[in-house]
Amino acid sequence: MIKYITSRSEISEKSIQNTIELLNEDCTIPFIARYRKEKTGNLDEVEIGQIVQLKEQYETLEKRKTTILKALEEQEVLTNELKLKIENTESLTSLEDIYLPYKKKRKTKAETARKNGLEPLAKMIMSQRVNDLEFTASKYTSNAIETIENALEGARHIIAEWINERSDIRNNIRYQLERFAIISTKIIKSKKDEDGAQKFKDYFSWEENLSRIPSHRLLAILRAEKEGFIRIKIEIDNDRVLQKIEDRIIRSHNESAQQIELAISDSYKRLLFPALTNETMSIAKEKADENAIKVFAKNLQQLLLGSPLGEKRILAIDPGFRTGCKIVCLNKQGDLLHNETIFPHAPQNKATEAIKKISTLVDAYKIEAIAIGNGTASRESEQLIKRIHFKNNIEVFVVSEAGASIYSASKIARDEFPNYDVTVRGAISIGRRLADPLAELVKIDAKSIGVGQYQHDVDQSKLNKSLDTIVQHCVNKVGVNINTASASLLSYVSGIGSKLAENIVNYRNENGAFSNRTAIKKVPRLGGKAFEQSAGFLRIKNGDNVLDDSAVHPEQYSLVKKIAKDSGNNITELIGNTSALKQIKLQQYVTDSFGLPTLQDIIKELEKPGLDPRKKAKAFSFNEHIKTINDLKTGQILPGIVNNITNFGCFVDIGIKESGLVHVSNLSNTFVQDINEHVNLQQHVQVKVLEVDIQRKRIQLSMNF
The missing domain is CATH 2.40.50.140 (Nucleic acid-binding proteins)
Incomplete structure (x- = not known):
């Protein structure tokens, strides 16, 4: 495994070995990247993620090898040479090519020909040394094989299968497809005027080199085909490919050569080209998926790490026309204080009444900011708010509603607000997104957030895995207040998961807020490993220990205590004391457990403990004259x-x-x-x-x- 990963990455063997040891000890990527830098050689989350991916690839390959070896043993065809060949193979494609001749086949033309006793004839033709082919073939006629042509045809089917199973020929065609394949599309004429066809207008007649087609275009073309609007065709220079196969096999100019030529053509058209075209398209789709998933992951990370307004009293509006605008007032912790509906827009047009109501609510609940959803009637609601003369300076924000309707109808929302309908829950979500996008967006299926391209067309298991990794990265990068976080947010903390997250919330509801990190161990089923993995990412504000509101891990507390004592300060005095922290000579604290990377992280954290890495939200105004x-x-x-x-x-x-x-x-x-x-x-x-x-x-x- 180490050798496999080393050959496919630029990471040192020692770093890979130590990282795999940590992964096998059930350590998470965020924990390893943050708190085990000495062991990994200061690898970041991306590099550790690459090791995880290559480790999984290797394990998949080894599992498939075991399955194939077992199958070959059962068939009693496994030789030492074949076993060695399989064991030394480092790609799934090559492995499947080796196994192809031994694979149990459904009823094929070649299999039928073998049962009719035509394999010896096929071998003689392949030897290309038969002088009188017609006479030789006549010996293989029977009740099942009535004519000489039937015998030759059956032999050709066997030869075609042999050609299909040659890995050198398959690899050459793969190369041709990879380099030179042209993908073209044609509109299905009967579908041209159907609903939905126009969005694929660009692909009614399209042609492009498959190796150069951008991921978004390939996914769009595949979607158009799936929806039945176009046909896709893959082409290469068939004559060139056939000539290359003939050059590998044909060594004479006799009748046998003619039969082999026919068998090559049959093998290519019936077996090789369809199978390898499907394989090539599958690989192209896989690459397009990877590209689209990367785009989605980048966007999601930026969105989750979007600027929070912070703990402010917020009035949130979910705007609408006929059904009115749902208003909610939230306290600094995002708890619902008040909700009602106003009807400032058409058809009711009760704008004056709405202005008075909003003004009253802003005063009554000491509102500091207003969040307006960006859906229907958003611009009209924004203009309404701008007409109000508030006593204090109230910032107004337009907030993306993407996925809010998914959240408001979800089990999470029903559990949070069982006594309120979806409109109230939607408005609450809009307000909370302004305060802390990360804390609110983790409650929504990432695919519903509305960033990315063709997210419903890509491999869903790979997409979900990638997005989960991104959410976990963002949550642990920011850190989580264990006394206010929802179960959804806690579930992404390193080492926690959904079940422990529920246990934490239940324990908190029954016993009150956690006063220190040690108390976290009292949560049912939260053992030593879960505490080790999670503690550094959980924050306790105004707790017993000032370090509990920082990214300093409890295993480092005694070290911080020693550093503080040596500097002539207690820990509280040392925190934020830049001049004192700069004077600390870190080299004297280096041990086998804590090297310079960890010590530098500790000092950085002591300078600004618990600092949110995100920028603060800024208000924004659209052009008031542009509404449609x-x-x-x-x-x-x-x-x-x-x-x-x-x-x-x-x-x-x-x-x-x-x-x-x-x-x-x-x-x-x-x-x-x-x-x-x-x-x-x-x-x-x-x-x-x-x-x-x-x-x-x-x-x-x-x-x-």
Whole structure:
């Protein structure tokens, strides 16, 4: 395993070995990256994740080898040479090629020919030394094989299968497909005018090299095919491929060579090309999935680490027209204090009454900020709020509603607010997203948050695994207040999981807030390993020990105590004391357990304990004159917020229902290799309107002006 991983990464053998030992001890990636830097050689989460992935690949390969070896033993065909070949194989594709000739087959033409006794004839033809082929073939006629041509055809079927099973031939065709395959599409004429066809208009007739097709385009084409609008075709130079196979096999110009030529053509068209084309498309889809998942993961990370407003008293509005605007008032901890519905917009138009109500609520609950959902009637609600003259300076934020309806109808929401309907829960979620996006968004299935590309078309198990890793990374990067966190948030803390998260919340409800980290051990079923993995990521505000509100792990407390004592301070005096911390000579505290990386982390944490790595939320205003796509005109310069990033550009919310696309070519006046180096999710930007297609509801924007 170590050798396998080392050959596929740039990580040292010792780091890999130590990391695998930690993983086998049930240590999590965030814990290893943060608290075991000496063991891993200071690997980060991405590098540790790569080791985990390669470890899983190796284990899958070894499992398949065991299965194949067992099958070959049962068939009594396993030789020492074959066993060695299988054991030394380092790819699943090569392994399956080795196994292919021995694989139990369903009824095939070759199998039928063998049963009819034609294998000796096939071997003679392949030897290419038969002088009178017609006479030789006549010896193999029977009741089942009535004619000489039937005998030759059966022999060709056996030869075709042998050719299909040759790994050198398969690898050559794989190479041709990988390098030169052309993917083309054609519209199914009867489907051209059906609903939904227009969104795939670009692919009604398309042709491109498969190796160069961007992931988003391949996924779009595959979706169009799945929905029945187009047909996909894969092509390579068949004559060239057939010639290469003939050059490998045919060594004469006699009648046998002609039969082999026919068998090659049959094998290629009937067996090799269909199977290897499917394999190539599967690999291309896998790569496209990986690319799309990476995009989604990057976006999700930026969204989860979005700027929190922090502990503020918030009035949140879930806007609407006919059904009114649902209003909730939340305290600093996000608890619901009040809810009601106002009807300021059409058809009721009770704007004056709504203004009075909002003003009263802001005063009554000492509201510090207002959050407005960005869905239907959002702009109208924002304009309404701006008409109100508040006594204090109230910041107004427009908050993404993506996934709020999923949350409000979920079991988590019902458990949190069993006495309120979905509209109240949705408004609460909007308000809490402003206070702390991470704490609220972890309650929602990541695929429903609305960032990424083609998330429903990619491998769902890989997507879920990747997104879970990202959520876990974000939660542990920020840290979690154990006395206020929901079970959803706690479940992503290193070493916790959903069951222990529920136990923590139940224990907290029954026994009150935790006063120190040691008390966490009293939670039912939270053992030593779970405590070790989680403690450093759990925060206790205003607890018994000042270090409990930091990323300093309890196993490091005695070390911090010694450092403080040696510096002539107690721990409380040392925290935030930059001049004292700078004077500490870390080298004298290096041991086998704690090296310089850990000591540097401790000092950094003591400078600003429990510091939230996220930036603070800033208010934003859209152009008040732009309310629908019909208000847009080419050349307008508008403020916007980046709300999605893909490989082909970024989407910008300009305050209307439809987001506009800034294509990668309009992002900068320089070459853009990585879009994420130019824009971030939730970034406030200025964009220029290039084109408006009202019929297709598409808006082209530019940031390069």
